[in-house]
Amino acid sequence: MKVKDTNKGEINVPKRERSKQLNIRLSEKEVELLQKNIEKSKLSQSEYVRKSILEKNIIVIDEIKGLMVELKRVGNNLNQITRMMNSGEVKDSNELTDVKNNLEIVWNEVIKALKKVNE
Numbered sequence: 001m002k003v004k005d006t007n008k009g010e011i012n013v014p015k016r017e018r019s020k021q022l023n024i025r026l027s028e029k030e031v032e033l034l035q036k037n038i039e040k041s042k043l044s045q046s047e048y049v050r051k052s053i054l055e056k057n058i059i060v061i062d063e064i065k066g067l068m069v070e071l072k073r074v075g076n077n078l079n080q081i082t083r084m085m086n087s088g089e090v091k092d093s094n095e096l097t098d099v100k101n102n103l104e105i106v107w108n109e110v111i112k113a114l115k116k117v118n119e
Helices: 028-041 045-053 064-086 094-117
Strands: 002-005 009-012
C-alpha cells in the first residue's frame, strides 16, 4: 500500500498482517469468565483469543510468581556467600550448604508446579 508523504512523495507502508476485526456477542457471565481468564493468563485480550482459536494451550501456573521471588532470594544469598568466601570472610561452608538445601526445596516446588501443567 502506498501513502503520500508531504515531504517525500509516496512511501510504502507495510500492510497489517491482522487486518480483519471480529465482533461477537456474549452473555454477562461469559464476559466475566472471559475477562477473568484473560487476567489470569497475563495476555492481552487479542493474544488470548488468538491462542484460543489456534488451539494453543493457555497454561497459568499461579505458584510461579512466588517461586521466582524465592529463587531470586536464594540466588542473592548464594552470590553474597560466594563473594564472602572468595574474600576469605567465610571459612565455614555451612551457609553454602543451607543455601543449597533451600535451592533444592524451591526446585522441588518448581517441579511440582510444572507437573500440574501435564495433568
